[in-house]
Amino acid sequence: MTVVAVLSMKGGVGKSTVALGLASSAWERGLRTLVIDLDPQANASMALEATDAPFTTSDILADARPGVAADAMVVSGWGESVMVIASERSLEHRHVGGGHQSGQRLRTALATLPRSFDLVVIDCPPSLGELTRNALTAADLALVVTEPNHFAVHGAAEALEAVDVIASTSNPRLRAAAIVINRMRPDDREHRLHADLLATEHGDLVFARPLPDCSGIPQSQRSGSPIHTWNSPGSREVAEILDDLLDSLLPVPRPQPTRPTLSLRRFFT
């Protein structure tokens, strides 16, 4: 099971879009996927048609007793292969801090999941506060999303620092997997400048294929559909990029054993 937290300090840069996009790519491959919405805005829950879940991430963070994650898991509007632990507005007022091992609550809840998943994607709120800290403590991989502009690039650096802090204190398994540039317009000089700056500062950590501006993204989210079902040239390109991104996150499949038929055939002919 690979647990990926999608984060950024800056709002509106495309965290939920990337989280939903990875879930869409996993959905197309038939992977068992769980999306955990840790943002009180509940945008991922809306896009996955999971806003009437009886229990939410707010309940999990209040009390991570065994079984609470199972109670909160619902089938998404995309079908059984994509499950959701939804969010709700009250998560905003949920103060996790203070209690014993409060940063570990989500991780504790995930450890007692009743079924295994190939991929767990955690959509974080636009802050590096206690909700995002819970996500990073539960995750194996951190994916930082940014737009190619000054403030967002600054926010990406702050997010990477937060990843380092959690990795060196409470979660040694955690590593920064990639910085994803979203809404890139290659003909825009400012965008090119900031994409170059990111590459200079963070090298190979910057995912090689930025996501372009694509009207299919908000349209598919509004209609509650995976981007992989959206039929326009722009969204097909976006889907391909997301497939590459998912490939870069999942463990490399072990090579299939080679079948001996070829050599036997050679022997008999």
Ligand SMILES: Nc1ncnc2c1ncn2[C@@H]1O[C@H](COP(=O)(O)OP(=O)(O)OP(=O)(O)O)[C@@H](O)[C@H]1O
């Ligand atoms: N590449 C893109 N092309 C077109 N629209 C996009 C793209 N990426 C994101 N959007 C749209 O921009 C808006 C903000 O994106 P999104 O909700 O993914 O950002 P976010 O970082 O999750 O925001 P928040 O910080 O509020 O959680 C959404 O309406 C989304 O559909």
Ligand SMILES: [Mg+2]
């Ligand atoms: Mg969001």
